[in-house]
Amino acid sequence: MAAGRTRTELGRALADARAAWGSPAWVAVAAIALAAAVPFLSLPWVRVDALAQTVYLAVTATALGLLVGTAGLPSLGAGAFVAVGAFTSALLVAREDWPLEPAALAGALAALAAALVFGGVVRLRPAFVAASTWALAWLVWLGLLAFPSISGGSQGLIVPDRNLLGLDATPTVHFEVALALLVLTALGIAAVRRGAPGLELTALRQAPPLAVSLGVRLGRRRLGAFAASAFVAGLAGGLSVQLAAVADPASYDPFLSFKLLVAVLLGGAAATLGPAAGVAVLGLIALASGPLARALQLPLERFDAAVAAILLVFVLALGGGGIVPWATRRLAHLGWFQRVRPSLQVTDCYKEEERREVPGGLVLHAQGLRKAYGGVVAVDALSLELVPGEAAALVGPNGSGKTTALRLLSGAVAADAGQVVLGDRDVTTATPSERVRLGIARTLQTVTTFPELTALEDVLVGRSVRRRYGGGIRTALATPNARRETAASEGAALEALALVGLRDVADVETQALTTSERRLVALAAALATEPDVLLVDELAAGVGADELERLAEVVARIRSGGIALLLVEHNLRLVRLVSDRVLVLAAGHVVAEGSVEEVAGSDAVRQAYLGAQTL
């Protein structure tokens, strides 16, 4: 039975692979085969050990590419993890007499552990990430210098001969192992980039608050990328140190980290193979700079650093995305690499969960919410109730606390007092991403979409909170569940886009859409999280008068699905079109509540907008 299922799944995977197979795949296979054959060609000008070291470096750079390119984390400390892996492995082999494979694996695990210890920094702004990874690179190097008993001092640690995968670990064996590692890393990262984790990381890079409001778990996703790249760096370091035969602290100074970053940027952080290409280019430059440095009578090592630094400044100044993205664009111009979108099959297993029955008819109940910033009370004693399928509007003059109210309900800011109950569950202490999972979604006023994602991808970010098999490891391995769920998610995302009437622009980058279309995409992304309550901040802001009816229709369609909406809205025409209940907020208090007509006639409202004086 299980064997039969496995066979079916393998058959499907094979069919998918065959459908996606094209000339680029053939080129890649040919390139790998050719590369694997290099040590056996006994070319006079090729030193296989140097080549193998370069490939190990390319493995680390490829993993760093995920961190820098996809997650947008400017790491200046990749070399620290290589060093941790290398010295762990070297100590185990040299002092404890371990075989190489488990020692290298222990090195990778040590690097992983280090990444988890320091990984909290990935939650911080990029400047902090850069500063702390830079400090980490120095910490590891200074530590190696300070404790010669561990690092072997200026002599380094001698690493004895070992077997690798049952063969004598010659440079050729190392080269083939490194190449296999490079291929596996690149395949895994390519899969992760295209899959749910890649999309979430990209979303977190482009607009962190928006991604968080859609339920993406910032800390967890970024820590995953950080830890994965550290693990790969540690593994490459643990294996390559045996090839070098000596673990010398001088080879693991912070320049190694910088060199890896240069390789990533030079080759192109946005492309999976960019960093490896960058390492290759740096290697060629190092070869060429040898004779040049001798001619100029400069110490080679330092010359290398200067060349790398100058080259990087040039690439940055040209504003380039790196070699590989540039080359791909050129080739695409020539008609190569036509990327074909696989057609979607939305037949499998996707079924939206039954909407929960809500006791007492209330889906959201907030009571006594209060928030003060310093001495300024933004919201005070705010209570409100929502029933399924209603569209309530929250209006009020600027600074009356409308957006703060939405933030309190969504959990983006913690309330000083009061409670929020969703259905029968108290969510007052839940984080924003937990609340999204429980059924409160929110759109933001200023940031509506992720500019470089297509409308479909943007909505898929919202969809990712409902995925069960969207983790990094499952995505990298493309397990049957993960692949089926991917197809189902795309179906759900397309449905959400259809609901807001934007099915046709699914493949258009959101930065090319109009303001109102972007606001609708934001709605679709929030809808894709399957909310019970949808908090909408300024749907009509910047939207032309002729498009209000289109927005109103969409809101009506959303209501008819049983979702409760709370709209913060300045545009009273839209309010009139969509809501049956209006709450007026002034100085943090609800001063009036009722239908649009009732509220418009109220004295309290006039006072809130116009002040105490009558006109």
Added chain:
Amino acid sequence: MTIALQVLVSGLAAGGVYGLFAAGYSLMYRLTGIVNFAFGDLVGLGIFATLLVLAGTTPVTQSGAHEPRFVGALTVGLIVCVAAGIGTYVGLVQPYLSRGSTIGWVAGTAAVAFAIRAVIGATFQRSSYVFPDPLPFHRVGNAGFIKVAGAQVEARAFFVIGLALALALGSVWLLERSRFGRALRAVSDDAEGARVVGVPVDLVVALAFGLAGALAMIAAIAAAPGEAVNANTGTLLGLKGLIAALAVRFGPPLWAFAAGLVLGVVEAAIANVHLGSWQLGPSYREVLPLLFVLVLIAVWPSRDALEERE
């Protein structure tokens, strides 16, 4: 007790220098939101430019230190440091800030750091150099050491502490009272707003990048004759300053300065203090504070630094 006093004085002297670096990092962060990874090396460049004018690339001795030449050399060094700082901002920070590219300024300033190290390393090829001492501290007390409450303390340490404090307080006064200082505070509050009301933002920030380097360089040179200098000197001072600034999450420059003082004392204590037979020793001096601050910000980030903040 005597050891405690020695630790305190030598720690404060080292910490005063760290503190000026830290205040520089913090000022630059608050003005632009960037971390200048070349900061330490830019100061190193100034120090070595001074050395070059003073004595070429020979290992320097006391000779030439007292002449007016020293003042000239120091001026050249300061000009190089300020100019390189301004150049870094104009060439490698500002363009990426306006483009919104984080990786641009991170990689750009790191590139400057390594390029300067490469240039210093290629020009000054010995492993270390002695910085000449313009002030005759060796004539004070017992060959430069004076006895305070039973402890032998280096006379220079008091000079360095005093100078660092004067520089720090002087720049606070500058920030609070001068027109330039007001402009800087306006930019750090709201750069767009400052631009709108007519503050020449790029000029003011570029000057701040240069002057931060000059302050740190004066303190570093005052302390330099105490130890051998090499291409790592500037880098490591910069690293200590960065750690101190990180510990206060790039808070107000005066806090960063205070964190630098604390770091100096902690380092000295780690290297020297015995508790019975138990002692950490100098190996831990540089590593432990670095480790502590990194773990601190990893497990206990300030809310302002969190990326998800709207």
